[in-house]
Amino acid sequence: MIATIIGVGLIGGSLAITLREKGMVSRVIGVDQQESNLQKARELNIIDEAASLEDALQRAKLIVLAIPVDALLQLLPAVLDKVQPHQVIVDMGSTKEKILQLVAGHPNRGRFVAAHPMAGTEYSGPEAAIPDLFTNRTMVLCDVMNSDEDALELVENLVDALQMRLVYMNAREHDLHTAYVSHISHITSFALALTVLKKEKEQGRIFELASGGFESTVRLAKSSPDMWVPIFKHNRSNVLDVLEEHIHQLEQMKQLLEAEDYDTFYKLIQKSNKIRKILK
Amino acid sequence: MIATIIGVGLIGGSLAITLREKGMVSRVIGVDQQESNLQKARELNIIDEAASLEDALQRAKLIVLAIPVDALLQLLPAVLDKVQPHQVIVDMGSTKEKILQLVAGHPNRGRFVAAHPMAGTEYSGPEAAIPDLFTNRTMVLCDVMNSDEDALELVENLVDALQMRLVYMNAREHDLHTAYVSHISHITSFALALTVLKKEKEQGRIFELASGGFESTVRLAKSSPDMWVPIFKHNRSNVLDVLEEHIHQLEQMKQLLEAEDYDTFYKLIQKSNKIRKILK
Known part of the structure; x- marks a missing residue:
């Protein structure tokens, strides 16, 4: 499976390393607003290639949004507009209510799974990415009844491969x-x-x-x-x-x-x- | 050298373990108000024997006070009253000004060295004692000009053996x-x-x-x-x-x-x- 990771910082980078290590993805395409982040992520072998947002969105089965929540609010609707029926979008945002309200009525809402890994360090950027960041930590999935069954299943399998505990919650909680x-x-x-x-x-x-x-x-x-x-x-x-x-x-x-x-x-x-x- | 450690909790216990391990003391006598602490410390091989305060004070070259600062304020003057000219008293108290004011005029003040190890964990009691608690941490010695030269030298050697950084400060600072x-x-x-x-x-x-x-x-x-x-x-x-x-x-x-x-x-x-x- 090819994965596009938007935001190759601490979370996105750690995810890229770990998913490849576990054999869950065969190729990681990186997208980042900062060219220097993409360059570092390539040097550190965190991503296989850097691509434009449009190109990266088209070629991947899994699209991960690992960007600050304000950027997420801006980008998610546009990504949902373009998503193809076989693709799955998952975010890593630290807040959930506003984001889920924003896309509540979107015709492609079902392709999106809202996730929040309770993991992190005080460092940021691709050089802060580490392989065991998620191990034994909790992944919260929010409002999963609004995600398509196959999309949810794919994300649940990823969480399992990351060796994380899975918790379901509504966005408000x-x-x-x-x-x-x-x-x-x-x-x-x-x-x-x-x-x-x-x-x-x-x-x-x-x-x-x-x-x-x-x-x-x-x-x-x-x-x-x-x-x-x-x-x-x-x-x-x-x-x-x-x-x-x-x-x-x-x-x-x-x-x-x-x-x-x-x-x-x-x-x-x-x-x-x-x-x-x-x-x- | 025989050491008496008064208060065989996290700090006193860790000190006992480490000083013996480093070959700085040959025998550790434990004193504690709580009989259960002494029993545990013996079981865990932290101390060689438990003794009464009076007996333990007489037999040791080094007397360590590793008790809460209010208990220290009560006990230190009495210990200073009884100290013999070859003995050295050191405390591990987390505050210093009141304690040093209290014993400022004492005729045996010189036998006392005021110390505070910047080390600890959130756990307490002898079962919390660990050998590497002090390694690479800072030991503060306060108002050392009021300690006898040989007493200070003995404590400085201990700090060195514990692989701690040494910092001198006045009590107020x-x-x-x-x-x-x-x-x-x-x-x-x-x-x-x-x-x-x-x-x-x-x-x-x-x-x-x-x-x-x-x-x-x-x-x-x-x-x-x-x-x-x-x-x-x-x-x-x-x-x-x-x-x-x-x-x-x-x-x-x-x-x-x-x-x-x-x-x-x-x-x-x-x-x-x-x-x-x-x-x-």
């Missing part, structure tokens, strides 16, 4: 839950980096002192604004809702510290420890 | 910088866990969807309140200062989202990306 388990973590990490960069004038000291704890809470702040601003934009009301609650929790901790009420602070931390049951 | 690079990360992680636990009623969904990003920002919320409440208490004003700035940064992001000012949001994220230069 998806956007709500990802606000909690992904988007808020990024907001808090960006804010933490800004806090430290502002308050800590002696930045050499950060480097000397930073231990695993700091690195793990702040590493997401290396993430690209090109990817994340569109996510916050498209999931604005859920993100605002969770962000408000997060600020409220921090305010509460601040007040307890101000009042030197360490007993209540202790109980709050004990309560937060319950996350142990949910995380491995 | 230490408490300020650790508020930025360690304490605030824990506060934000506790708050994030509380946010998610409160807002996300379908906790199974967290488990299904949580990717590496969520896990890394929230894993510190598994940390023990027994260790962390005393730290926040003893570094209260620095922590409050950083926490205030962090809440301010989050408020700013919230306002930008509310106003849908995505250009400024983009610039903020770009600014936070500068943390790349500081973290590896």
